[in-house]
Structure formats: structure tokens, C-alpha cells
Amino acid sequence: MKNVTGHLPSVARVALGGIFVYAAVLKISDPVAFAGSIAAYQILPYFASYLAAAILPFLELICGLLLICNYRVRGAAVIVGVLNLVFMAALASAIVRGLDIDCGCFKQGGAKTSPWLAMARDAVFLAMTVVVIKGRNRQEEAVLVSLPIREQ
Amino acid sequence: MKNSLLVTSLEIAAIVLIAAVLGIGWNRTLLASAWKGEAAIQQPASPQAQTAQAGGEELVPMPIPLAQVKDMHDGKQAVVIDARSASTFIQGHIAGAVSLPLEEARKNPSSLKGRFSKDATIIAYCNGFSCHDSMDLGKLMMQAGYANVYVYEGGFPEWRDSGYPVAKGGA
Numbered sequence: 001m002k003n004v005t006g007h008l009p010s011v012a013r014v015a016l017g018g019i020f021v022y023a024a025v026l027k028i029s030d031p032v033a034f035a036g037s038i039a040a041y042q043i044l045p046y047f048a049s050y051l052a053a054a055i056l057p058f059l060e061l062i063c064g065l066l067l068i069c070n071y072r073v074r075g076a077a078v079i080v081g082v083l084n085l086v087f088m089a090a091l092a093s094a095i096v097r098g099l100d101i102d103c104g105c106f107k108q109g110g111a112k113t114s115p116w117l118a119m120a121r122d123a124v125f126l127a128m129t130v131v132v133i134k135g136r137n138r139q140e141e142a143v144l145v146s147l148p149i150r151e152q
Numbered sequence: 153m154k155n156s157l158l159v160t161s162l163e164i165a166a167i168v169l170i171a172a173v174l175g176i177g178w179n180r181t182l183l184a185s186a187w188k189g190e191a192a193i194q195q196p197a198s199p200q201a202q203t204a205q206a207g208g209e210e211l212v213p214m215p216i217p218l219a220q221v222k223d224m225h226d227g228k229q230a231v232v233i234d235a236r237s238a239s240t241f242i243q244g245h246i247a248g249a250v251s252l253p254l255e256e257a258r259k260n261p262s263s264l265k266g267r268f269s270k271d272a273t274i275i276a277y278c279n280g281f282s283c284h285d286s287m288d289l290g291k292l293m294m295q296a297g298y299a300n301v302y303v304y305e306g307g308f309p310e311w312r313d314s315g316y317p318v319a320k321g322g323a
Contacts (some may be wrong), residue, residue: 007161021303025211028178031179031182031284032182032281033185033281035182035282036279036280036281036282039280039281039310039313040279040280040282040309041281041313042309042312045313046186046309046310046314047187047315048181048184049309050179050182050186051176051183053179054171054175054176054178054179054182054183055171055175055176056175057175058170058171058172058174058175058178059167059168059171059175061171062170062171062174063167065169072167074156074159074160074163074165074214075160075162075163075164075166075167076167078160078164078166079167097322098243100237100240101279102282106283109282109284110312112308117204122254140156
């Protein structure tokens with residue numbers, strides 16, 4: 001059991017990275033449709049929808065790759081966490097306003113994903129982010145504690 | 153601890169900066185046209201449309217940009233039809249538009265005939281670039297015999313965000 005929990009942060013890190021890279025690639029391949037998905041939330045003005053559609057997927061891509069490669073993990077994980085919070089806030093506002101829109105999370109167009117389902121999914125991703133960051137903190141503490149012993 | 157906070161902040165700043173540069177660079181053409189307000193009219197054609205075009209017989213309505221829609225709207229030179237559901241229409245639509253949900257039109261295509269004058273200029277719209285309903289409705293209108301059919305692909309979001317007149321209620 002200890003083995004399983006010990007590996008949990010690494011598993012969460014790679015899985016989260018993979019999900020974000022997957023989401024990013026789908027969006028990068030069709031920025032116009034993604035801009036449409038963002039515009040459908042009716043939160044951002046016209047040009048800002050395009051700007052967000054241009055930048056957001058690359059942010060997801062870079063963070064996903066960093067998570068997978070185990071490089072600069074804390075920065076990437078914090079961004080992923082913040083992105084998830086932003087996504088959830090946007091979805092919540094869509095639910096409150098009764099907008100009948102696709103979440104635009106992964107594949108653009110096609111079958112609609114309900115905002116509630118997307119919310120639940122983002123909550124899971126957020127929990128995974130917390131696991132990754134906590135695991136990282138614990139790892140660093142362990143390194144700090146073990147250092148003086150090695151130096152002796 | 154303070155040091156690691158600083159490192160993390162720097163990491164975040166660097167990642168965001170690189171993403172912005174890459175994103176803007178990669179999409180510079182799209183962004184430039186969006187800045188001018190004429191963003192990417194082309195939509196990935198639906199599979200049905202592609203096969204039909206290969207057959208060379210389908211009539212496809214022409215896309216029309218915001219400025220032209222506004223002119224024709226103000227000059228009352230066109231009938232603007234809303235392809236979205238009646239409930240969405242009630243929540244907000246282009247002022248003066250007529251609600252003609254795609255679902256309804258699909259169920260009863262023959263009802264489209266005689267609804268407007270045959271020579272009327274018709275502009276269909278829905279929820280912007282991600283929405284194909286206006287294009288599908290435009291095709292149905294052409295099949296029903298209307299010759300001057302256009303699709304306003306910016307749709308309601310672009311119209312509203314430009315501050316042009318919108319109305320609520322009454323399908």
C-alpha cells in the first residue's frame with residue numbers, strides 16, 4: 001500500500017500532463033473552432049476570444065509536456081491548477097446563465113459535453129494537480145532532511 | 153521556502169510568456185484578420201457537405217461579413233433568420249430577426265416555401281463560428297428555392313459584442 005501511495009504523485013503528474021497535451025493538440029489544430037467555443041461562453045469580447053484561443057492551447061501544451069518530462073513541475077502544476085479553476089468558473093457561469101453550449105474542452109464541435117460533466121472532470125483534474133504539488137513538496141522536504149546526513 | 157516561491161513564480165512567468173509568444177506567432181494570420189474584424193470565415197466543411205460538393209450539385213450559401221450584414225440590416229434590404237432554438241431566440245437575437253430553428257426547418261422543409269418572397273435576400277445566423285446550423289439552414293433555404301441566401305458566420309455573439317441592436321423575447 002505504501003508503494004502505491006508513494007507512486008501516486010508521479011502517476012497523477014504523467015496522467016495530467018498527457019490529458020493537457022491531448023487537449024492542447026486538438027485545439028491547436030482548429031483555432032477558429034476553439035475561438036467559437038470561447039465566444040459561445042459570452043464572457044470575452046470578440047478579439048479576446050481569438051487571442052485566448054491562440055494562447056491557451058500552447059499554455060496547456062507546454063505545461064503538459066513539462067509535467068510529463070518531470071521538469072519545472074511546480075510552475076507547470078500551479079498553472080494547470082489555475083487554468084482548471086478558470087475553466088470551472090467559466091462553466092459555472094454558463095450553467096448559471098443557462099447557456100446551452102459545448103464545453104469546448106477537448107475536441108471542438110461534434111457531440112456536446114454538458115457543463116456539469118465538464119465541471120466534474122475539471123474537479124478531478126484539480127485534485128490531481130493538488131496531489132502532484134503536495135508530492136513535490138514532500139519530495140523536497142525529504143531531500144532537505146536527508147542532506148545533512150549524507151554530508152556527515 | 154522563500155526561494156522556492158520565487159523560483160516557482162519565475163517558472164510560471166516564463167511558461168506563460170513562451171506560450172503567449174508561440175500562440176500569437178502560430179496564429180498570427182488568424183489574429184490579424186480577427187483584429188480587423190473579418191476573422192476566418194472558412195469553417196471546416198461537414199462530411200455531408202464535402203460529399204455533396206464532390207457530387208457537384210449542392211447549392212451552398214455565401215458567407216457574409218459583419219459590416220455587410222449591418223448595412224443590409226439597417227437598410228432593411230434583407231430578411232435575417234435565426235437558426236437557433238426558439239428558447240435561445242427569446243433570450244436574445246439580432247433586432248428584427250425572424251426565428252426559424254433549424255430543427256423545425258428540417259422536420260418540415262416544405263414549410264419554408266412561400267414563407268418569404270422568392271427574391272428576398274436572406275441572411276441566416278446562429279451562435280457564431282462554432283455553429284453550423286446557419287449554414288445548414290441556408291442550404292435548406294436554397295433547396296426550397298430561395299436564390300439570395302447568405303450565412304452570417306460571426307453570428308449572434310459577434311453582432312452583440314459589436315454593440316449592434318439586439319432584442320429579447322417574442323419568437
